[in-house]
Amino acid sequence: MTEHVVPLGFDADAKLLVHTMPDVRGGQTPATTLLFVPKGTAPTGGWPIVAWAHGTSTPGQKTCAPSLTPELDGGLTRDGFPSDYVYQIGELLNAGYAVVAPDLEGLGAEAIGPYPYFGASSGARSLISAVKAGRLADPHLSNRYAAMGHSDGGHLALGVEAHADEASELELVGTVASVPYTSIAATADHFGEAARTATDGATASQARMMREFQGALMAVGLTAEKPAFDPRAVMGEDLARLLPEFRSLCSVKAIGTIDAAVKAKGEAFNGLKKDWASNSHMEAFLAANDPAASPDFTLRRPTLVVQGTADGFVLEPLTTAFVERLRGKGAPVTYKTYPGADHFSVIRSANADVLAFLREHFAR
Structure with a gap:
């Protein structure tokens, strides 16, 4: 003390x-x-x-x-x-x-x-x-x-x-x-839909980044509990490659790494898979830790x-x-x-x- x-x-x-x-x-x-x-x-x-x-x-x-x-x-x-x-x-x-x-x-x-x-x-x-x-x-x-x-x-x-x-x-x-x-999976879905329906590029990019951000946070949390988990089970190579740097930064700069990468590649950014939250390991992680995902x-x-x-x-x-x-x-x-x-x-x-x-x- x-x-x-x-x-x-x-x-x-x-x-x-x-x-x-x-x-x-x-x-x-x-x-x-x-x-x-x-x-x-x-x-x-x-x-x-x-x-x-x-x-x-x-x-x-x-x-x-x-x-x-x-x-x-x-x-x-x-x-x-x-x-x-x-x-x-x-x-x-x-x-x-x-x-x-x-x-x-x-x-x-x-x-x-x-x-x-x-x-x-x-x-x-x-x-x-x-x-x-x-x-x-x-x-x-x-x-x-x-x-x-x-x-x-x-x-x-x-x-x-x-x-x-x-x-x-x-x-x-x-x-x-x-x-x-x-409500993490629903939050990611919201931003995914916002990206698809946006009428301008800046709004679409921001929404796309926010969707990737949800999955990146959950993947980092899951691997802290289960080091053998491979984030590539729920995401593509572009987002997976960012995770070591993402994990090493404070919040705002961590978000910035994803933002820059998404802006650079746009719709071609290989990030979260469509069914990322249904992966058995991720689904169990969310059920255990997201009260909105747990029926009990x-x-x-x-x-x-x-x-x-x-x-x-x-x-x-x-x-x-x-x-x-x-x-x-x-x-x-x-x-x-x-x-x-x-x-x-x-x-x-x-x-x-x-x-x-x-x-x-x-x-x-």
């Missing part, structure tokens, strides 16, 4: 915790987590905890970690996607919550194994391990926590409930998923899902359909949409609703 730089405006103490967590292959691995604790006297029972998960900062480069960047986003803001993560964590601290923000398995200065991108169990255990490490580091933290995340972090937060009983000393009070990255996935604890209508990465119609399926199973999901909000502006748009949800469920 070491002191950490406190972002400007935080009235809090910050520490970098080095601990262990279960890894994706059944062992233990080093992990790093940022712990932020409000200054002042803890309330009776200790500071309630928000376990907060960041969005996609990289397909696989361990240095693209929140703890290594002042904006707490692994380079998103630096590379041109202002994340507003500092704002969100600051709002949580001002509301009286301690925040644990894990780098996630495979990310951060201490990481020694691969980053299992999109791995639901890995992400859930990263968050739970972060809560446990935070309580060991600071005796003034409560045993009650909420899971929360943005984009892929929102997807990971949705998976915590399934593993909450692995830490029986802790109480999960609820989950907040901000624009959760789910449901939630039993209070959950808030927030979604902007102008999000170009996580698509509102797909999130709405996913939430409707959950509600059809009786899941206690509150769903809020924000007209005109995009992938990052939704953080400020939803802030009041997020804080109200947390306040309500920590009070129970």
Whole structure:
């Protein structure tokens, strides 16, 4: 445990915790987590905890970690996607919550194994391990926590409930998923259709790139769990050749590698196969990790899902359909949409609703 730089405006103490967590292959691995604790006297029972998960900062480069960047986003803001993560964590601290923000398995200065991108169990255990490490580091933290995340972090937060009983000393009070990255195959299909029907070349190229991006992320995540998997089973040579570089970069530059290659070859780009998501290994990976692809996935604890209508990465119609399926199973999901909000502006748009949800469920 070491002191950490406190972002400007935080009235809090910050520490970098080095601990262990279960890894994706059944062992233990080093992990790093940022712990932020409000200054002042803890309330009776200790500071309630928000376990907060960041969005996609990289397909696989361990240095693209929140703890290594002042904006707490692994380079998103630096590379041109202002994340507003500092704002969100600051709002949580001002509301009286301690925040644990894990780098996630495979990310951060201490990481020694691969980053299992999109791995639901890995992400859930990263968050739970972060809560446990935070309580060991600071005796003034409560045993009650909420899971929360943005984009892929929102997807990971949705998976915590399934593993909450692995830490029986802790109480999960609820989950907040901000624009959760789910419905991957449907997202790829959407962009594929957009590319086919576009009336201008630039729009077609952008949509084509976004389709390839979905498959590249999933192939990288699958190979982290199953190194023997050959990505060429789901994609052509042009996209497969990009994967080593793609995996080694932070998010924005990783997207840029695919964008440049797609623009160079246009419709001739040999990328995702038409039936890529039906490959037996990929289908199993999506069923295990994408809650929208699992017929058995449901939630039993209070959950808030927030979604902007102008999000170009996580698509509102797909999130709405996913939430409707959950509600059809009786899941206690509150769903809020924000007209005109995009992938990052939704953080400020939803802030009041997020804080109200947390306040309500920590009070129970």
